[in-house]
Amino acid sequence: MSWRFLIWSGVGITALLLIIGGIWLLSLPGEAARGTPAPIARDETDATIAALKPPKRQRPLIAIIGINDMSETTDYLMPYGILARADVADVLMVATRSGPVTLYPALKVEPHATIADFDARHPDGADYVIVPAMSRDDDPVALQWIRDQAAKGAIVIGVCVGATIVANAGLLDGKAATTHWYSVKDLKKHSAIRYVADRRFVVDKGVATTTGITASMPMALTLIEAIAGRDRAATVARDIGLASWDARHRSEAFRFTRPFALTAITNTLAFWTREQLGIALTPGLDEVSLALATDAWSRTYRSRAVTYAATAGAQPSRNGARILPDTTATDWPLQQSPPATALLPPAKALDETLRAIDFRYGARTADFVAMQLEYPR
Template sequence: MILRILAWCGVGCVALLAAIGGTWLFLLPGSPAQGTAPAISRDEIEATLAALKPPKRNRPLIAIVGINEMSETTDYLMPYGILARADVADVLTLGTQPGPVALYPALKVQPHATIAEFDAAHPDGADYVIVPAMSRDDDAVALQWIKDQAGKGAIVIGVCVGAMVVANTGLLDGRRATTHWYSVRDLQKHPAIRYVADRRLVVDRGVATTTGITASMPMALTLVETIAGRAKALAVARDIGLAEWDARHRSEAFRFTRPFALTAIANTLAFWNREQLGIALTPDIDEVSLALIADAWSRTYRSHALTFAATAEARTSRSGLRILPDRIAADWPAKQTPPAAVDLPPARALDQTLQSIDARYGPRTADFVAMQLEYPR
C-alpha cells in the first residue's frame, strides 16, 4: 500500500512539473519581433565619438582585463584582435592573477601581463579598460582594479554581460547603460542605472556598455574611428568584413522565445549525441575569427570546440596573442572537424559558421546560437 501511494505521488509530481513546464513554454512568445532597427542620427554618432575621445595619450593605451578562471571568449579576444590590427593604440590583455586565462565557452590564452604588472609599468593607468563578461561578476580583485583605473581617468567599457561587472563597481550608478538581452533584468535590478533599449553601444560620462557578444565588433570599430578617424575605421571594417558599425539595434528582436527554450531543452537532452570539434591551432591564426568560430560551435549545446596542435607550446596569433592548444594531436578526425573558416574575415567566418551549424544541426540551432551571440541575421 505504501509503495503504491509513493508511486502515485511520484506520478503526480511528474504530471505537475510537466503541467507547469508546459504552461511556461506556452506563455513564452512564439518568435522574436521583426522589423528594422531605428536609424542613428549623425548628431548622436558625433556625440558618441566625442564621448569616447582618448582621455590621456595621442596613442592610447587599452587594457582588456579578465579573471583567469573564466572570461567570455569573444568579449576578450575580439576587441583585442580588431584594435591590435588597426594599430592605432597599444593594446594589452590582462589577467587578474598569474598564468593563462581560461575563456568560456572555449579557448585558453596567455595574457600579456597581470594587473599588478600592468600597474607597475603604467602607474598613470590606461586610457581605456575593456571589461568582458566573466564567470563571476563580483570578483573583488577585478572590481577594485576597474574602479582604480576609472579613478585614474580611464574610460571603462563593459562588453556584453561585462556590463554587470561594471555595474557591481558602482561606476554605472546614475548613468545610462545596456547589456546582453538575457541580462537586462539583472541590470534593471540596479535602480540607479537607466537601461537604454535599441542601442548596441551606450556611452555616458566616461563609462560605455554594449549589448550581446558580437557587439564588441562595432564597439571596437567605433573606438578605431574615435582614435584615428572614419577612413581608418572603414579600412579596418573592410578587413574584418563588416559594412556598418553604428549603434543601431532592435532590442525586441532578441528575447527568450518558445523556439529558443525548446531548442535549448532538446539539445541538452540529446546527451548521447555530443561532439568535440577540433580546430587546428596554426601560427598567425586570426584570433577574432577563431574566437567567433569556437564560441559559436560551443553554444549549440550539441558540440564543443577545442584547439589542437602537434606540441603543447602556445601559438602566436595574427596580432601577437599567445593561444594555448587544448589537445596535443597531429590531426583530428575529419568528421569532427568544422568546415574551415578561420582564414575568412571575421564577420564572414561567423556567417559561414552559422550556415555550417544550420547544415549540421538544423536552422533552429543556428538561430539559437545567433540569438545567444546577439547577432542579427
C-alpha cells in the same frame, strides 16, 4: 504499499513538473520581433565619437581585463584582435592573477600581464579598460581594479554582460547603459541606472556599455574611429568584413522565446549526440575569427569546440595573442572537423559558421546560437 506510494508520488511529481513546464513554455512569446533597426542620427554618432576620444595619450593604452577562471571567449579576444590590427593603440590582455585565462565556452590564452604587473609598468593607468563578461560579476579584485582605473581617468567599456560588472563597480550609477538581452533585468536591478533599448552601444560620462557578445565588433570600430578617424576605422572594417558599425539595433528582435527554450531543452536532452569538434591551431590564425567560430560551435548544446596543435605550447595568433591548445594532435577525425571558418575574415567566419551549424543541426539551432551571440542575421 510503500513502494507503490513512492512510484505514484514520483509519477505525480513528474506530471506536475510537466504541466508547470508546459504552462511556462506557452507563456513565452512565439517568436522575436522582426524589422529593420532605425538609423542613428548624425549628431548622436558625433557625440559618441567625441565622448570616446583618448583621455590621456596621443597613442592610447588599452587594457582588456579578465579573471583567470572563465571570462567570455569573444568578449575578451574580439576587442583585442580588432584593436591590435588597427595599430592605433597599445593593447594588452591582463588577468587578475598569474597563469592562463580559461575562456568560456572555449579557448585558453596567455594574458600579456597580471593587473599587478600592469600597475607597476603603468602607474598612471590605462586610457581605456575593456570589461568582458566573466563567470563572476562580483570578483572583488577585478571590481577594485576597474574602479582604480576609472579614478585614474580611464574610459571603461563593459562588453555584453560585462556591463553588470561595471555596474557592480559603481561606475554606472546615474548613467545610461545597455547590456545583453538576457541580462537586462539584472541591469535594471540597479535603480540608479537608466537602461537604453535599441542601441548596440551606449556611451555616457566616461563609461560605455554594449549589447550582446558580437556588439564588441562595432564598439571596437567606433573606438578606432574616435582614436584615429573614420578612414582608419573603415579600413579595419573592410579587413574584418563589416559594412557598417554604428549603434543601430532592434532590441525586440532578441528575447527569450518559445523556440529558443525548446531548442535549449531538446539539444540538452539529446546528450548522447553531443560532439567534440576539433579546430586546428596554427601560427598566425586570426584570433577574432577563431573566437567567433569556437564560441558559436560551443553554444549549440550539441557540440563543443576543441582546439588542437602538434605541440602543447601556446600558438601565436595574427596579432600576438598566445592561444593554448586543448589537446596535442596532428589531425582530427574528418566527421568531427567543422568547416575551416576560422581561416576567414571575422564577419565572414561567423556567417559561415552559422550556416554550417544550420546544415549540421538545423535552422533552429543556428538561430539559437545567433540569439545567444545577439547577432543580427
